[in-house]
């Protein structure tokens with residue numbers, strides 16, 4: 001079933017349902033091995049580069065632990081220590097990485113950057129977050145939904161937060177797997193056209209309801225999952241951050257908001273969460289919050305992805 005061997009892992013928009021579910025199942029399998037303390041150094045001898053052009057707690061550490069468990073040696077790279085920081089072209093850097101490493105795990109800015117690395121490298125490239133996609137997060141989220149809700153059928157997600165990478169990955173994910181998604185956001189804030197069109201094309205095939213609404217109550221009603229998200233993104237100008245914080249404030253996930261969802265609704269968040277801004281401390285620490293399990297799943301999901309794509 002593995003169609004990923006030797007391929008890049010860049011975004012859910014490049015994958016179909018079977019491919020996404022394959023990675024979820026593989027990752028859940030690795031989670032079982034982890035719990036049973038069963039050794040799984042299947043990639044012993046491989047060496048991967050990890051280039052992080054933005055901060056990370058979960059993705060970086062999950063990647064390094066997942067790689068260690070698989071027997072992979074990792075080399076952590078910071079852009080300010082590379083010659084690319086002094087203007088060496090990406091295509092030159094990529095071809096050198098390709099000669100040294102068995103793969104590249106990268107967190108960067110524009111999605112075209114990971115696509116460019118993938119173009120110039122034969123070894124697999126894994127996207128650890130771009131402006132357009134967060135596909136390692138998406139697998140961890142699906143694992144969590146499967147574990148907590150038993151599957152995807154009949155699930156309604158209320159997503160409250162910024163309309164960037166995690167939102168785009170969640171849109172494609174819901175449309176592909178047939179889950180309903182209500183994105184609660186201030187009027188006028190819209191997703192990028194490319195992702196919106198692909199989401200709607202897939203939703204038509206699966207029957208998923210994808211709704212953008214400024215009415216938080218409509219999004220919360222009968223929701224099985226309330227997915228909180230930061231109101232702004234890394235690297236935005238302070239005045240833009242202030243504007244977004246103000247605009248998204250009505251969509252802060254509070255206990256009162258959680259009460260409007262289903263009684264057994266869970267709270268998810270990709271983290272980091274900004275308590276008092278996108279979510280309250282009470283919700284984060286509540287029985288409904290599954291964010292720590294979700295965060296742990298980042299490690300198992302990256303392991304699944306590494307095992308699938310490695311040559």
Ligand code: CP
Pocket residue numbers: 055056057058059060129137270271272
């Ligand atoms: N969710 C997520 O990507 O977390 P980090 O930014 O800490 O990696």
